[in-house]
Amino acid sequence: MTTHTDTPTTAEYAPERPARLEWAKHAPEVYQAMVRLETAARKGLDHTLYELVKIRASQINHCAFCIDMHTKDALAAGESVERIVQLSAWDESRHFYTAKEVAALELTEAVTVLTEGFVPDEVYDNAAKHFEEAELAQLIAAITVINAWNRFGVTCRMAPGHYRPGQYK
Numbered sequence: 001m002t003t004h005t006d007t008p009t010t011a012e013y014a015p016e017r018p019a020r021l022e023w024a025k026h027a028p029e030v031y032q033a034m035v036r037l038e039t040a041a042r043k044g045l046d047h048t049l050y051e052l053v054k055i056r057a058s059q060i061n062h063c064a065f066c067i068d069m070h071t072k073d074a075l076a077a078g079e080s081v082e083r084i085v086q087l088s089a090w091d092e093s094r095h096f097y098t099a100k101e102v103a104a105l106e107l108t109e110a111v112t113v114l115t116e117g118f119v120p121d122e123v124y125d126n127a128a129k130h131f132e133e134a135e136l137a138q139l140i141a142a143i144t145v146i147n148a149w150n151r152f153g154v155t156c157r158m159a160p161g162h163y164r165p166g167q168y169k
Contacts, residue, residue: 020157034148035168041141044134047077049104052087052097053139054146056105057112059088061150068160069168076165100130104139111143 024031042050051074058066086093090105107127110119
């Protein structure tokens with residue numbers, strides 16, 4: 001019987017799909033560069049805000065591995081279950097987030113999706129009202145980095161469910 005590793009139940013679950021490619025093993029220099037980029041991008045950003053941004057971008061990109069990782073890291077850092085649950089519908093649940101967090105989530109969606117080919121002025125201007133220029137530059141870097149991680153995770157079909165908080169720190 002196949003069961004999810006973290007769920008104490010006898011219910012039968014679909015089998016876990018294996019990863020397509022262990023990209024970090026085959027491109028270690030790229031992986032190490034990504035780790036350095038990640039470290040640089042998070043400097044100066046509030047940890048809670050950083051995790052919310054990573055979770056939201058990962059939700060949009062359907063990166064189950066990153067959703068698993070960053071949700072667990074956020075919970076371990078003290079983020080509430082309620083705010084994480086509401087994150088997929090944050091626009092309808094704005095009262096769970098500060099104005100600064102809402103601005104960051106708006107910017108995260110605009111940078112992640114780019115459906116119009118650009119980040120709308122009103123989204124950027126709202127973020128610029130809530131972040132100093134250096135912090136805004138870090139936020140844009142953080143959004144860009146999680147989007148890159150998501151592309152590795154989704155393309156290589158990295159399996160969620162095995163990450164432990166702080167595992168890669």
